[in-house]
Amino acid sequence: MxxxxGGDRDLDETWLDDGWEPLLRSWLAEAVAAAVYEPNAMVLATVDPAGWPATRTVLCKGMSDQGVxxxxxxxxxxARHLAVTPYASATFAWPLIGRQVTLRGTVSHVDRETTQRYWRSRPRGSQLGAWASDQSRPIGSRADLDRALAEVSARFPGEIPVxxxxxxFLLAPRVVxxxxxxxxxxxNRVRLTADADRGWIAERLQP
Structure with missing residues (x-):
């Protein structure tokens, strides 16, 4: 398989003269325009306390020159992995348009105000789901999960707190x-590496 x-302009190192964020935003916009399903999805890799890598797909819900x-x-x-080893890698993969971006760096909590602002933008169902699910913990059945959702729905008939x-969490990249x-x-592969003295350094890599 x-x-x-091909078919588009070749990626050039000069496209990254202003850092990684503008080009990532541009490519994300192109993925949106191409109707890529969940274009803000990224595969997040962490390491557990025993040193085993783990990956899962999460949604990027914020982007700035500080990170995603x-x-x-x-x-x-x-989250428990990151509490022990606060480093991660995240990859945006858009096969439909032949693009991929990987960020590697440190991870830290965002401030509570940022979390609350985003929480208010979530659909009510997503808010209830966050309360109902003890994420990553075992549960006896789907019926138990549905019961938990019904309980929190009754508990919060109005506004739902965070x-x-x-x-x-903010992933602040050191390598993109x-x-x-x-x-x-x-x-085409171009890697940006953060340098304390010279800022972002771009280099072309062999495929």
Whole structure:
């Protein structure tokens, strides 16, 4: 199973003269325009306390030159991993347009005000789901989960507060790689690395 890539302009190092964020935003916008399903999805990789890697898909819910933001229960596997090893990698993959971006760096909690602002933008059902689910913990059946949802729905007939154990995380990248598919597997790869003295340093990598 192979896909032929190409047809767009070749990725050039000069596209990253202003850092990683403008190009990532541009590529995300192109993914949206191409009707990519959940274009803000990113595969988040963490390491558990035993050193085993773990990946899962989360949604990017914020982006700035400081990094990308996602939200989760603080008791989830990923949050518990990050509490021990606060480093992660996140990859946006858009095969439909032949693009991929990977960010690697440190992870920290966002402030409570940012979490509350995002929480208010969530649909009511998503808010109730965050209360009903003890994320990553075993549960006996689907019926038990549905029962938990019914209980919190009755508990919060009006405004739903942010759970104490739920919030945002900021992945602040130190390395960002942009990948663009090309013919004969001679893909374009440009990596940006943060340097304390010189800012972001771009280099082209062999595919």
């Amino acid at each position: 192979r896909v032929n890539y 933001v996602f939200y989760t229960n603080h008791g989830s596997d990923k 759970p104490d154990d739920w919030g945002g 790689e942009f990948w663009q598919g090309r013919e004969n597997r001679l893909h």
